[in-house]
Amino acid sequence: MPVDESRIISLQEGGTPFIKCNKLGDQLGVKLYIKVEGSNPTGSFKDRGMSVGITKAMELGVNTVGCASTGNTSASLAAYAARAGLRCIVILPSGKVALGKLAQAMFHGAEVISVEGNFDEALEVITSLALDGKLYLLNSVNPFRLEGQKSIGFEIVDDLGWRSPDRIILPVGNAGNISAIWKGVREFYEADFINDLPRMTGIQAEGAAPITNAVRRGAYDIIPVENPETVATAIRIGAPVSALKALRAIYDSDGLSETVTDDEILYSQKLLARSEGIGVEPASAASIAGLRKLVENGEIDKGEEIVCVVTGHLLKDPNTAINACKEPINVEANVEALSRVLKGL
Numbered sequence: 347m348p349v350d351e352s353r354i355i356s357l358q359e360g361g362t363p364f365i366k367c368n369k370l371g372d373q374l375g376v377k378l379y380i381k382v383e384g385s386n387p388t389g390s391f392k393d394r395g396m397s398v399g400i401t402k403a404m405e406l407g408v409n410t411v412g413c414a415s416t417g418n419t420s421a422s423l424a425a426y427a428a429r430a431g432l433r434c435i436v437i438l439p440s441g442k443v444a445l446g447k448l449a450q451a452m453f454h455g456a457e458v459i460s461v462e463g464n465f466d467e468a469l470e471v472i473t474s475l476a477l478d479g480k481l482y483l484l485n486s487v488n489p490f491r492l493e494g495q496k497s498i499g500f501e502i503v504d505d506l507g508w509r510s511p512d513r514i515i516l517p518v519g520n521a522g523n524i525s526a527i528w529k530g531v532r533e534f535y536e537a538d539f540i541n542d543l544p545r546m547t548g549i550q551a552e553g554a555a556p557i558t559n560a561v562r563r564g565a566y567d568i569i570p571v572e573n574p575e576t577v578a579t580a581i582r583i584g585a586p587v588s589a590l591k592a593l594r595a596i597y598d599s600d601g602l603s604e605t606v607t608d609d610e611i612l613y614s615q616k617l618l619a620r621s622e623g624i625g626v627e628p629a630s631a632a633s634i635a636g637l638r639k640l641v642e643n644g645e646i647d648k649g650e651e652i653v654c655v656v657t658g659h660l661l662k663d664p665n666t667a668i669n670a671c672k673e674p675i676n677v678e679a680n681v682e683a684l685s686r687v688l689k690g691l
């Protein structure tokens with residue numbers, strides 16, 4: 347990492363679980379591993395990049411940092427800024443941030459402003475403040491964040507015993523992460539640590555799919571989606587800033603991009619939780635939904651070795667989780683009442 351090692355700001359991010367998922371894998375006819383990024387300190391992969399980004403901010407001697415966020419970037423920035431003792435300003439699209447993430451940003455002491463507009467508009471205003479020198483911007487346009495996030499690529503290679511999987515599948519929003527992971531595995535390839543490279547496979551929500559649309563056209567530029575919509579708020583982005591890097595990752599790796607519907611996302615979120623015990627937020631489940639769709643339509647071969655990166659924790663979006671379930675049955679506190687409802691026990 348490009349930092350002064352004596353002054354690292356860290357919460358011991360990274361080193362996340364790498365789980366072999368035989369049940370789900372067998373069902374789909376692939377060898378499936380899941381990289382559980384929800385196990386990072388603030389519950390998403392954003393912590394990897396924020397450690398490097400905030401360490402750099404300290405080296406540069408800034409006193410105010412900021413970001414626009416669909417939620418997890420702000421939760422992570424707020425925590426790392428608190429640890430570093432920096433003023434933290436967060437701009438959120440109003441009404442479109444999952445409750446757990448909003449709670450984290452506020453609780454860690456960020457100044458949280460919600461703007462009437464979507465993420466893309468929020469990013470535009472905070473970028474203007476940054477260009478005026480008012481704050482140090484820690485969105486994923488910041489190259490140091492991507493340097494931190496490339497450690498997911500390093501770890502997947504390490505987790506597999508120093509080789510590359512056939513394919514890495516992940517949700518794509520602002521498109522920083524797919525670019526960063528590709529950078530990580532490519533660095534290991536260029537250093538001769540591994541002999542093969544994975545196919546980078548980016549999944550977007552149907553209502554926010556500028557990258558997939560570009561791949562379908564075979565283009566290197568995107569047509570922004572004006573009003574992106576999806577239940578997966580973390581990838582509700584119409585004009586991804588790292589689009590070009592992401593498209594290069596997909597084309598250069600002979601990869602793919604596919605869309606999934608909100609229903610497919612929510613189904614896969616529950617499937618993963620109930621078949622493997624891994625609880626993720628909706629955006630993360632897009633990787634599983636995408637895997638299922640690509641197996642179904644024959645784009646992914648039987649027996650492929652797949653790593654799905656699940657990017658954030660289930661409890662980031664408690665409302666969506668609760669709404670997907672029935673309410674608990676309410677009974678009197680005695681055995682007879684319990685036995686009546688717990689049939690067959």
Ligand SMILES: *Cc1c(COP(=O)(O)O)cnc(C)c1O
Pocket residue numbers: 390391392418419486517518519520521522523524580581627629630657658659
């Ligand atoms: C940020 C985020 C994404 C999207 O990552 P990008 O780098 O913006 O493509 C996906 N899932 C979760 C949970 C996130 O927080």
